[in-house]
Amino acid sequence: MAAEDLYREVILDHYKNPRGHGVIENADAQAEGVNPLCGDEVSIFVQFADDGETVEDVKFSGRGCAISQASTSMLMEMVKGRTAHEIAELPKEELLGEVGIPLTPIRLKCALLGLGVLKVALHRAKGTPLPEEWAGLDELELS
Amino acid sequence: MAVKAQSRLDARRLRADFPIFEQQIHGKPLAYLDSAVTSQKPRQVLDAMHTFYETSYANVHRGVYTLSERATAEFEQAREKVAGFINAPSAREIVFTRQATEALNLIAYAWGLNNLGPGDLAVVTELEHHSNFVPWQYIAKRAGAELRMIRVTDDGELDLDGLDEIGRDGAVKVVATNLVSNALGTINPVEKLVEWAHARGAIMVVDAAQAAPHHPVDVQALGCDFLALSAHKMCGPTGVGALWGRRELLEAMEPFNLGGHMISKVRFEETTWGEVPQKFEAGTMPIAEAVGLGAAIDYLNGIGVEAVEAHEQELAAVALERLGDVPGVLLYGPPADRRAGIVSFNVEGIHPHDVSQVLDSEGVAIRAGHHCCQPLMTRLGVAATNRASFYLYTVPEEIDRLVDGIRKAQKILG
Numbered sequence: 001m002a003a004e005d006l007y008r009e010v011i012l013d014h015y016k017n018p019r020g021h022g023v024i025e026n027a028d029a030q031a032e033g034v035n036p037l038c039g040d041e042v043s044i045f046v047q048f049a050d051d052g053e054t055v056e057d058v059k060f061s062g063r064g065c066a067i068s069q070a071s072t073s074m075l076m077e078m079v080k081g082r083t084a085h086e087i088a089e090l091p092k093e094e095l096l097g098e099v100g101i102p103l104t105p106i107r108l109k110c111a112l113l114g115l116g117v118l119k120v121a122l123h124r125a126k127g128t129p130l131p132e133e134w135a136g137l138d139e140l141e142l143s
Numbered sequence: 144m145a146v147k148a149q150s151r152l153d154a155r156r157l158r159a160d161f162p163i164f165e166q167q168i169h170g171k172p173l174a175y176l177d178s179a180v181t182s183q184k185p186r187q188v189l190d191a192m193h194t195f196y197e198t199s200y201a202n203v204h205r206g207v208y209t210l211s212e213r214a215t216a217e218f219e220q221a222r223e224k225v226a227g228f229i230n231a232p233s234a235r236e237i238v239f240t241r242q243a244t245e246a247l248n249l250i251a252y253a254w255g256l257n258n259l260g261p262g263d264l265a266v267v268t269e270l271e272h273h274s275n276f277v278p279w280q281y282i283a284k285r286a287g288a289e290l291r292m293i294r295v296t297d298d299g300e301l302d303l304d305g306l307d308e309i310g311r312d313g314a315v316k317v318v319a320t321n322l323v324s325n326a327l328g329t330i331n332p333v334e335k336l337v338e339w340a341h342a343r344g345a346i347m348v349v350d351a352a353q354a355a356p357h358h359p360v361d362v363q364a365l366g367c368d369f370l371a372l373s374a375h376k377m378c379g380p381t382g383v384g385a386l387w388g389r390r391e392l393l394e395a396m397e398p399f400n401l402g403g404h405m406i407s408k409v410r411f412e413e414t415t416w417g418e419v420p421q422k423f424e425a426g427t428m429p430i431a432e433a434v435g436l437g438a439a440i441d442y443l444n445g446i447g448v449e450a451v452e453a454h455e456q457e458l459a460a461v462a463l464e465r466l467g468d469v470p471g472v473l474l475y476g477p478p479a480d481r482r483a484g485i486v487s488f489n490v491e492g493i494h495p496h497d498v499s500q501v502l503d504s505e506g507v508a509i510r511a512g513h514h515c516c517q518p519l520m521t522r523l524g525v526a527a528t529n530r531a532s533f534y535l536y537t538v539p540e541e542i543d544r545l546v547d548g549i550r551k552a553q554k555i556l557g
Contacts, residue, residue, distance in 0.1 A: 002169075002504055003500065003501040003504040003551065003552075003555055004555065006500060006504075007497075007501075007556065012555075012556070015556075037512060040494075040526060040527075041526070063526060064494060064496075065494035065495075065496035065497050065500075066493075066496075066497045067496070067497075107496075107500070110496065
């Protein structure tokens, strides 16, 4: 595959101008995750609306490749306004559809790191179910 | 003293021995610049294993029939070749393992658990691959001993000035280091560490996984007590490695894996162990792989490891110079004359995954990641680096393609 097909304009735009990049102090939900293959780290912070369910604000910080940063940026736009339970059930295909590029198994891990960390954050704060594939992230203790 | 003729190798001619280069990747010739993680295999090694399976295969040390004797002879001949390759005093001191990782685990468990205790220190370096770091960290903790780390300088070379301070912290029992760093290519001053270790009554463990393919290894000249290598990094197959250890240490050690072949007598009440090295070779061994390792050693001896090293140092010097000319490229590690054919670098503002992805689209394969050296990455203050590594089949044009690919990545992602 030509590199230009992978690094489509929309990916580069999210990578260079990430949406929701930052930190929420005293966040209602928060988690950190790492991709052990490359050491990339992502932290996600969630603030709920008064109903305690709807995501009012969500931000991420960390470092990683263009794919992980762009997909996490897209995720921030995708989940704002949804409830914790809706996000817990959000299929990864929805995010991957948005990312819209063919990914090898290794790059898939990059693209899905942010989604996994978000699901862990909600699981910890709201007890929403955590699919088996993200359980490993929940056990990670980062310094 | 006779001057030893330094034969040069012809990488272009040697490439023809490697069937993998007959293909294209994304329509471009394969530039395989990831030999530090594993090397490609010459036809001579593949043929030797194939022939062994077709003509001589049986289990070893088991049958009295002709085929088993033939297989045993080839297996033991491979052991002799390993001994010769690293100048071990005796082939009986060579233990076949799955790879260097298992060899290092064998030492940590079979020696470490019985020789480390409270007040003792296991000393590793900041340059270690996880395979020579994690086992010592784990075993030291289990034994109630402590782990200490020899730091590296900003150039990625061991800072030996810190040794005396480490020595004051407790009784140094084992010092473990690699001979060549897989992440930076640093060639470590093992002889000096051996001297320091032995002066304290400690044993010296050398991880030669990254050295053996590229740098002459002589266990008697190094003066170490244990040395580990992997076949797959030196033109041999996966699934086999070797441990060399001093006979008296191996004989005094407890076994590691337990089962068939490693025993002398098995009774319900008690089992006694077989002789060294069988004591450490439980179960059916990677027989054809050991034969493949023997063929790889023949192949490397035919070229001369000194010639391989000289070729790689030339390539490393070219790569450091060419990459140093690219704005935004940060290089890690020592100068070319003190490193093996490994160049670790980062491209400012571009994650290593993205650099290597763009390079892949150009048919250039490099490694991106922490290279199983997270303590070192922490020291360098990075999560990951790009790493290009060379071998006897690497040609200078591949470095040109590496540099062009990096410029392309900068154009796309910069």
